[in-house]
Amino acid sequence: MLKVKNVDVSYGASQALYDVSMDAEIGKVTCVLGRNGVGKTTLMKALSGHLSAGKGQIEWMGKDINGQAPFDRARQGIAYVPQGRDIFSQLTVEENLETAFSALPKSQRKIDPEIFALFPVLQKMLKRRGGDLSGGQQQQLAIARALLLRPKMLILDEPTEGIQPSVIKDIGKVIELLRDRGEMAIVLVEQYLEFAAELADEFIILERGRVVATGSGDELATSEQAKELLAI
Numbered sequence: 001m002l003k004v005k006n007v008d009v010s011y012g013a014s015q016a017l018y019d020v021s022m023d024a025e026i027g028k029v030t031c032v033l034g035r036n037g038v039g040k041t042t043l044m045k046a047l048s049g050h051l052s053a054g055k056g057q058i059e060w061m062g063k064d065i066n067g068q069a070p071f072d073r074a075r076q077g078i079a080y081v082p083q084g085r086d087i088f089s090q091l092t093v094e095e096n097l098e099t100a101f102s103a104l105p106k107s108q109r110k111i112d113p114e115i116f117a118l119f120p121v122l123q124k125m126l127k128r129r130g131g132d133l134s135g136g137q138q139q140q141l142a143i144a145r146a147l148l149l150r151p152k153m154l155i156l157d158e159p160t161e162g163i164q165p166s167v168i169k170d171i172g173k174v175i176e177l178l179r180d181r182g183e184m185a186i187v188l189v190e191q192y193l194e195f196a197a198e199l200a201d202e203f204i205i206l207e208r209g210r211v212v213a214t215g216s217g218d219e220l221a222t223s224e225q226a227k228e229l230l231a232i
């Protein structure tokens, strides 16, 4: 279980997060919502270890992990799919998947066929270069690579950004399936209220670096405050 407590994060002298708290539980989707530039990605980087919190605690499975490097957090089951996907365009799909192996013990360094059950398109495109895939396929590849780490927490930063509706639906189905298995916590950053409301068990909304609303997924769909804060 993730417990973020009263976290501040700054870029040099410029503070991006103020006193942010949130939880994420195994078997649940926790959505982080907010408009452009409110601090969603900054918060995800603080969870993944790409940024450190200047104040507050980030507890994972009862241990404060603030200050630990991304690689160490990956070994503790935290997988991060950054916004913009970050796949290697010159490597094939297969090679991209294999880049996850460096964080795995030798015995686990194989591509679980289950990955292709979740993302059949990747099996068809194994020998294609990452850069030749569509945006939606690249997003699926990035999620598949994260899943090879057998995460206990999967952090997805705006997986629907710039992606066609049919692939958004596919990604939504995979998120639901992963949640229902009850083996990982999913933290989902979103700007689209509809997509988030369908998937969220819990949500937080950020505004100018602060948490300004929290609640359950059911509340999100009908929340006037959420509509207002997301300017819908």
Ligand SMILES: Nc1ncnc2c1ncn2[C@@H]1O[C@H](COP(=O)(O)OP(=O)(O)OP(=O)(O)O)[C@@H](O)[C@H]1O
Residues within 6 Å of the ligand: 011, 014, 016, 034, 035, 036, 037, 038, 039, 040, 041, 042, 043, 083
């Ligand atoms: N590397 C950086 N250096 C300095 N300031 C930054 C840096 N990255 C982000 N910021 C600032 O921190 C604030 C939060 O940005 P962040 O990217 O976390 O927002 P976001 O909610 O993820 O936005 P988006 O939806 O556009 O990705 C913004 O004011 C942004 O300008």
